């Protein structure tokens with residue numbers, strides 16, 4: 001089992017969304033969902049993608065996309081705009097849900113059963129980390145993780161790095177998925 005948690009600072013928390021980009025950069029949420037869950041012609045059934053939306057008008061919202069039950073989806077932005085709007089209107093698509101759980105509650109709950117890793121450029125090199133069976137990876141959006149959120153999550157986990165180059169959040173997810181796929185294949 002792998003999980004990815006994106007902290008979205010400005011992601012809109014109601015269903016008035018005509019453009020993902022203009023709704024507090026929900027396009028980054030879409031990109032992270034696709035990078036987490038989609039293979040060519042298939043879905044990763046062992047992956048869950050979370051987004052903690054902290055934008056107006058009524059944060060927090062926890063958007064969860066579970067590869068185990070996700071169905072009837074494509075990778076394009078318009079498909080996901082509609083799915084997110086439905087989830088925020090409490091009409092969830094299969095495998096997708098929205099709740100009022102805060103980022104802090106989510107991290108605390110996950111830390112009871114999984115290892116938490118915060119993706120940061122100045123963390124320990126990914127290649128040196130011994131991952132357990134249920135890693136949870138936390139990422140910031142285009143602005144990065146707020147200091148308060150980072151301090152909170154580091155009470156439960158450790159920082160890991162993909163190197164000094166700053167990458168898009170979704171690119172980081174692709175790299176982590178690839179790295180763990182290769183590791184699992186060599187076991």
Ligand SMILES: C[S@@+](CC[C@H](N)C(=O)[O-])C[C@H]1O[C@@H](n2cnc3c(N)ncnc32)[C@H](O)[C@@H]1O
Nearest residue numbers: 119120121139140144161162163165166167169
């Ligand atoms: C586009 S980056 C944000 C960059 C932003 N300028 C900042 O100061 O954090 C989005 C997220 O991707 C992750 N990230 C980007 N590059 C990384 C790297 N080289 N190693 C680990 N995580 C990285 C971090 O979680 C970061 O918050």
